[in-house]
Amino acid sequence: MTTAPAGWKSYTTSDGTLTFDYPGTWSVKEVDGAAALVSDYGKTMARLRTQVGPGPACTTKSQFMVYDSAPIPALAQSGTTPRFTYEARVNATAADPSKPNTFAYGITAAPEPTGTEACPISHVFPWPPRSASFGGVYDPFDTTPGKPMHVDTPEVYKDTTEYKYIKQAMMSLRPAGK
Structure with missing residues (x-):
């Protein structure tokens, strides 16, 4: 059984299949069938859903960047080991210059x-x-009240406590009871 870091809590999905750990100052709220991981200043950092359909079909490709990636062996199923990833896709046709990339x-x-x-x-x-x-999603233009000082690049964001907490929470995802 995995032990959460000191001061962290654990959350198990409403269907009882998955568990993850999160900072004790953060919370998890059930919203529209998803578990929303919410920071201490009230921003939804990530959503966990079970019993979803397959991912989107690959109909178009775009330039990409990968900033971080790590396997999560506890989630391995039928020879596939999911991984945590922090990545971006470039939208070369975006009309708004502040929206040319998606970071997630x-x-x-x-x-x-x-x-x-x-x-x-x-x-x-x-x-x-x-x-x-x-x-x-990471939004370099986010101005959520109470949010830590503005970070304007995905590389710098990777070094923030917020990002480290998000990654640690996601990397802790595992079958319930383990």
Whole structure:
């Protein structure tokens, strides 16, 4: 059985299949069938859903960046080991210059991107009886009240306590009871 870090709490999904740990100053709220991981200043950092369908089809590809990636062996199913990833996709056709990229972190079973282009971000992984999804978005223009000082690059965000907490919470996801 995994032990949460000192001062952290554990949450088990309403269907009783998955558990993760999160900072004691944060909370988890049930919203529209999902478990929303909420920071101490009230921002939803990520959502966990069980019993979801497959990820999006890969109909178009775009340039991508991967900032962080790590396997999560506790979630392995039928020879597939999901991984935590923090990544971006470039939207070269965005009309708003503040929205050319999508930055997101989550757990995926999609193949790791290679080359210069990748499928859309899909934070979905196999979990009986269907699939599960656990992910969130990094917005470099976020001005949520109470949020720690503005961080304007995904590389710098990776070094923040907020990001480290998010990653640690997602990496702790495991079958309930383990």
